[in-house]
Every structure is written in structure tokens, then in C-alpha cells.
Amino acid sequence: MQKVIYKRSNLSASGLIWKHKKNLSENYKILEKSYFLSNIVKNLLLKRDLFSMEISDYLNPSLRRLTPDPSILHDMEKAVNEFYKAIVKKEKIGILGDYDVDGATSSALIFNYLKELKINYLDVFIPDREKDGYGISENAVKFFSKKKTKLILCLDCGTNDINNIKKAEDLGIKVIIIDHHEQKTQNKSLALINPKKSKDKSGLDYLATVGLSFLFIIALNRSLKKNFYFNESLIEPKLKKYLDLVALGTICDLVPLKKVNRLFVKKGILELNKKKNKGIVALTEKLNIDKTIDVSDIGFYLGPCINAPGRIGDSSLGFKILSSEDESTSSELANILLKNNKERKTLEDIVCEQAKKKFLITKKNNNKIKHPNFILVHDQNWHPGIIGIIASRLTKEYNLPSIVISLKESNSKGSIRSIIGVNASDIIEFLKEKNCIINGGGHKMAGGFSLKKANLSKIKSMLESYFSRVTIKNQNFLEIDTTLDLQSINTSLIEKIKDIGPFGNNNEEPIIVLNNLKPTFIKRVGKFKNHVFCVLEDIYGKTINAIAFNHATTAIGRAILRENIINVAGKLEINKYEKKNNTQFIIEDILIL
Incomplete structure (x- = not known):
């Protein structure tokens, strides 16, 4: 060498x-x-961190040996018991999933599994990014109330939505949440499966919601089997096939690819290449991916297409294509997703250049701050569906926490992308405490919030106050x-x-x-x-x-x-x-x- x-x-x-x-x-x-x-x-x-595994387990991990027992997650047994009761009583079940890829794959996974059980009393609500915003909205509660839903399963959202959880339960709707966002409030749902809550000791806080959803159907399947639900006319599903969706959601949600995540993705890519999911097959054909699908294909091609309608189109389309059982419908949906993604990329490049110019002009005009320790840019013409991507690109280029805001007369949106050592979720909680924003939430590295346009100056002032106490340690090394x-x-x-x-x-x-x-x-x-x-x-x-x-x-x-x-x-x-x-x-x- x-x-x-x-x-x-x-x-x-x-x-x-x-x-x-x-x-x-x-x-x-x-x-x-x-x-x-x-x-x-x-x-x-x-x-590499091999986590003290045998090299054979690291290079070729075994699902049977390395998949954790779902019951180690707090509230898992409670959630499964309530869900089982709803199935047996044939109560109407609702699925509420986030509009990103983790939400779409989680929703499709649960939906496809329940359809395989011949459960047809299902309704699905995927929030519109602009009309409904993130999480359990009033519109979602009204939707399920009109449908006479008895149990809602919230996926990749809901951990901190205490007000609308109460509204749902006041209407006689039970709420079960599977999520991986930071918990900042005392959740009052019937069951909260979230490894990031203080009561959970599973050590699975690195899983995406789709990974947690897979563990949920493992536990539910066991319960159904234990209670003799399966018979000659209803054969027990083979769960491994759903790992294609788990791999897709895990990769696109950028969670750590270690331990169970790495196991699910490695096995999931094998399932993905069996080409059983008609929606994924249609997308790969339209994208001309005619060889073995790998992580880069998911991250650079499939994922952005599934995410695109949630950003600038009909947010339910990601879920719909992943749950489609019809080749013709899948092909039509794939065409729409590709069109949305093409529009998204063009829009993103234009807005990113505008955002960079705004930041550099602000930096140049502000003589007091030679070395800013955060970026704040905003515009009334920026589409709220792409501000997260813009924030990511700014953070990557300047190695600074970036806050990008789409200003509207009503319902303005903000997105944060951060760096190691600066918790995006803490920033959002700080802005909440100072009454700068309406609501919001997120992870250590990313988050989103809604705000009133009139509060922009206050937000800027509070961010300057917050970051005046933060020391930004620039990454000076590239590790070879x-x-x-x-x-x-x-x-x-x-x-x-x-x-x-x-x-x-x-x-x-x-x-x-x-x-x-x-x-x-x-x-x-x-x-x-x-x-x-x-x-x-x-x-x-x-x-x-x-x-x-x-x-x-x-x-x-x-x-x-x-x-x-x-x-x-x-x-x-x-x-x-x-x-x-x-x-x-x-x-x-x-x-x-």
C-alpha cells in the first residue's frame, strides 16, 4: 500500500x-x-464497530438469531392486546402515517399485513404537509370520527400530540402510537411504543418507525397464532417478505445502520430484489434500475421519488404505491412520483442557490458577526415541502445548524438541520418555551415547526440568544x-x-x-x-x-x-x-x- x-x-x-x-x-x-x-x-x-459480534454474524447476520424479542419494548404487549381485541371484534381500524418515507413504508407494512389477514375494515389518513402539518391534526381526528373508527394506529408521529390524542379519545377513539421521535410531553395515548421514552429500556432507540412496526407485526402475529386465529382458509403470513419496506424506510430515514437496523436492511435488500412489491417494481422499471438494487439505488432514486409527493404533491401517493396490488395502478402512480421528483429537484436547485445568496449577503452585511454559528434564511416564495432538503444542503456545505423558513400569511413552516453537538429538538423546545412557534418536534439532527409570520423577528432574536451560548466545534478532519x-x-x-x-x-x-x-x-x-x-x-x-x-x-x-x-x-x-x-x-x- x-x-x-x-x-x-x-x-x-x-x-x-x-x-x-x-x-x-x-x-x-x-x-x-x-x-x-x-x-x-x-x-x-x-x-469498524463490530459490537463484539462473531465475524460470521457481522457479514451474514441471521434474522432468527439476532432479531430482538418485541416484548422488550415498553407498551408493546399492551398495544398488541388492544389491537388483537379490535381485530376479533371487527372494529374499524385507522392508520395515520407521516408523509415521509418512514411513514409511508410503516403505513404500507401494517396495511399490507392486515390485508393479508383479510381485514378490510381499514381507513388510512396521510396528512397533507401544508393543510394538516405534521402529526395527529384536528383534520385527522375529524376524518376518523366520520369513518366511525374505533382504534387509530399512529405511525412515525404522535408522541407529543397530547391535545389531539385527547380529542380523539373524547370521541371514543383509542390511540396507539409507534414512533421514534424525542418525547417532550407526557403522552396520554392508550399505548406508546417509542424506545426514546424514559420508561423504555429496550436499547432500540436507533430504530426507525418502520423497524418498530415490523417488530409490532411479529408480536401481533404471535398473538394471533397463540389464539388459533390462523386456519386452512387463512394461512399464517410469512413476515420476512415485508423487510423490503423495512429496508426502504430505514435507509431513507437516515437512522444509524448498526445492529438490528443493519440486519433488517441487509435482509431487506434481498427481499427487495425478489420484486414482490408491485409498486416498487413499477418504480424501478421507470427509473431504469434493471440490475440488483442496492443501498445507493434506494437512497438516491427510489427514496426521493417516494418522498416527492409528500413534499410538493399528494402526500398519500407514497403509501398508495407501496400498498398497490395492481400493476396498471402502480405504473400510473410511478409516473406521477417521477414527475413530482423531477419538479422537486428543479425547485430544490433554484431555492438552494437563493438560500445561499441570502445567507452570504446577511453574513457580509452583519459586521458584528464574522463567524456566524447558525444559518437562518426565509422567503415567502419557497415551497414548504423542500425546506428540509435546503436546510440539509446548507448544513452540509457550511457545517452549521441551518433553519430554513417558508413564510406564508397563514401556516408558515420552518425546518432545522443540525450538526453533532447541537440538538435540533432542543432548539425547537426552546422556541416553544419562548412562544415563538405554534408547534414542532424532531430528532437530535433534524426537526420541523410551524409559526406565525408575525413572529419571525422574535424567532431570529431568540435564536441569536440561544446560539450565543452554544460553541460550534467545526469538524476539521476527514477520516480515512x-x-x-x-x-x-x-x-x-x-x-x-x-x-x-x-x-x-x-x-x-x-x-x-x-x-x-x-x-x-x-x-x-x-x-x-x-x-x-x-x-x-x-x-x-x-x-x-x-x-x-x-x-x-x-x-x-x-x-x-x-x-x-x-x-x-x-x-x-x-x-x-x-x-x-x-x-x-x-x-x-x-x-x-
Whole structure:
């Protein structure tokens, strides 16, 4: 392996210092007898948190052995008992799911399972982002009341909706919640399955709602079996097939891909590729994904399409396509989702540029603050469905907590994306305490809220007060997994590296360094020419295609365009474009030599 050559200043084009990850001492014992692994894969595994698992369990985890007992979740047994009673009594059941992918997959999972049980007394309500907002709204309660619903199962929402839970229960509607958002209020629902609440000791607080929903149907299925619900005319469902939805929701909700999440995603991708879900099949066909579906296909193609109508269209369409049993309907829905996603991407690029300009102008005009520690931008023309994405992009580019607000005369919306060490959920609670916002909630890294337009100045003032007490620790390092030369890179190596996956939050794809390369055949690509493509060539004439996404105007893009000898840090992938299987390097950072 090559030794890393650093620029004299040690700073990269992104202003980072490259630092090699250290081997974890506890992994040596786990890996010492793993003779079947290549040295490169062993080297990468030494730097991973294997959670003291046997290497065979890590590389090929077993559902039977590693799936937790659902009963360890607080209120699980209570929720299952009440749900079982509703099924036996044939009471009307309602499903209320959030409008994002976690909500859509959770709702479809429960709905599809109940339909397999031949339960048809079901109603589904997916909130409209603008009309209803997040969570259990008054409109949702009215909807289920008119339907004479007796039990509502709220998915990926509801933990802090105490007022509307009470309204539902006053109308004789029982409420069961499966959620993973931070609990900030004393919940009065019949049962709350949420591993983040103080009473829960399961240790499963990293699961997305769709993972919790899967554990719920495991527990419900056991209860039904125990009570002899299944017979010759109603065969017990095979639950493993629903892991395709679990994988989809888990990946798109950006929860840590560790332990049970990693297990569900690894097995779920196998189910996804069996192509049983008609809606997913229709989407993959429209997206021209004609090879094995992997995490990147879910994260970059399937997920955004399913999410798009919840942002700028009919929020129920994500659920509808995932629960569709008809090929023709699935195809029609897939066309709408692709159209919505195309509109979303165009809108996002335009608004992101506007948001950046607003931030830079504010920064320039405010002489008191040379180094701001948060970003606040707003506009009355921004669609509320994309402000979360805009906040994410601003946070990624400037490494600062970002608050983006869509201002309307009524029902203005805000979205927060944060960084390590600054809790987005705490910011929202602070704004609530100061009576700046109407409501809101979220996680450590992300959240959303609604506000009155008249309170904008107060929000700005309170945020300045809040962040004056916060120290932002900028991330100065890019952690490197290993260094390779071009001679050692091929599709076989990339497939072996994939065995360490699936990759995502908390199980990041290995960052690899390639040294002493010259960029050639450089060109800007993409609809807005915002990406930079090049061919990287070493001193022996060996080459690899490379691309730097969204870096045409950044220091990274400028470094490539200058055609200097460089070291690059990034990720290896197999490019499936136009049915070809070529190795490709995704450039994350550059050192100019």
C-alpha cells in the first residue's frame, strides 16, 4: 500500500486535515481466524464497530438469531392486546402515517399485513404537509370520527400530540402510537411504543418507525397464532417478505445502520430484489434500475421519488404505491412520483442557490458577526415541502445548524438541520418555551415547526440568544479508512467491500485515498453543469473514471479543473449507467501536491 503524501499545509481543498482511522483493538481477536477475508477487507473491518459480534454474524447476520424479542419494548404487549381485541371484534381500524418515507413504508407494512389477514375494515389518513402539518391534526381526528373508527394506529408521529390524542379519545377513539421521535410531553395515548421514552429500556432507540412496526407485526402475529386465529382458509403470513419496506424506510430515514437496523436492511435488500412489491417494481422499471438494487439505488432514486409527493404533491401517493396490488395502478402512480421528483429537484436547485445568496449577503452585511454559528434564511416564495432538503444542503456545505423558513400569511413552516453537538429538538423546545412557534418536534439532527409570520423577528432574536451560548466545534478532519493504488481496484474488490455494508449513517462507506494522480478529460456534467467528471491517471498510465458531485464551483472543482497532480479521497463504486459495470471513484475531497 502507498504511504499517504500530504500537502505541506495539511489542509485539503475543503479545508480539512486528512486523518487515518485507528484500528479498534477489540477487533483483532474477532478477526484473527478470519482466513477467508482479503487483507484489504480485514484492514477495513479493523476500523469498524463490530459490537463484539462473531465475524460470521457481522457479514451474514441471521434474522432468527439476532432479531430482538418485541416484548422488550415498553407498551408493546399492551398495544398488541388492544389491537388483537379490535381485530376479533371487527372494529374499524385507522392508520395515520407521516408523509415521509418512514411513514409511508410503516403505513404500507401494517396495511399490507392486515390485508393479508383479510381485514378490510381499514381507513388510512396521510396528512397533507401544508393543510394538516405534521402529526395527529384536528383534520385527522375529524376524518376518523366520520369513518366511525374505533382504534387509530399512529405511525412515525404522535408522541407529543397530547391535545389531539385527547380529542380523539373524547370521541371514543383509542390511540396507539409507534414512533421514534424525542418525547417532550407526557403522552396520554392508550399505548406508546417509542424506545426514546424514559420508561423504555429496550436499547432500540436507533430504530426507525418502520423497524418498530415490523417488530409490532411479529408480536401481533404471535398473538394471533397463540389464539388459533390462523386456519386452512387463512394461512399464517410469512413476515420476512415485508423487510423490503423495512429496508426502504430505514435507509431513507437516515437512522444509524448498526445492529438490528443493519440486519433488517441487509435482509431487506434481498427481499427487495425478489420484486414482490408491485409498486416498487413499477418504480424501478421507470427509473431504469434493471440490475440488483442496492443501498445507493434506494437512497438516491427510489427514496426521493417516494418522498416527492409528500413534499410538493399528494402526500398519500407514497403509501398508495407501496400498498398497490395492481400493476396498471402502480405504473400510473410511478409516473406521477417521477414527475413530482423531477419538479422537486428543479425547485430544490433554484431555492438552494437563493438560500445561499441570502445567507452570504446577511453574513457580509452583519459586521458584528464574522463567524456566524447558525444559518437562518426565509422567503415567502419557497415551497414548504423542500425546506428540509435546503436546510440539509446548507448544513452540509457550511457545517452549521441551518433553519430554513417558508413564510406564508397563514401556516408558515420552518425546518432545522443540525450538526453533532447541537440538538435540533432542543432548539425547537426552546422556541416553544419562548412562544415563538405554534408547534414542532424532531430528532437530535433534524426537526420541523410551524409559526406565525408575525413572529419571525422574535424567532431570529431568540435564536441569536440561544446560539450565543452554544460553541460550534467545526469538524476539521476527514477520516480515512485506507489507501489504495489504481492497480488493485476492480469490480471484484468493490463487491468484497460491499460485504461490510450495507452502508449508511453510523456505518459509513469506506473513505479511500488514491495518491499522485493527474485529472484528464475534464468536463462539467449534469443538467445545471454542477458536477465535475474526469479521468484520473497514475504515473503508470492506469486510469479510473471519477466524478465530484455538486463541486463545479467549489474549491474541489477548481482544483480538478487546474489539472494539477492531486491526491483524492472518496468512495469506490460500480457505475451501472447504461448497463455498463465500470469502476468509478466518487471524489469527496482533494489535496493539491
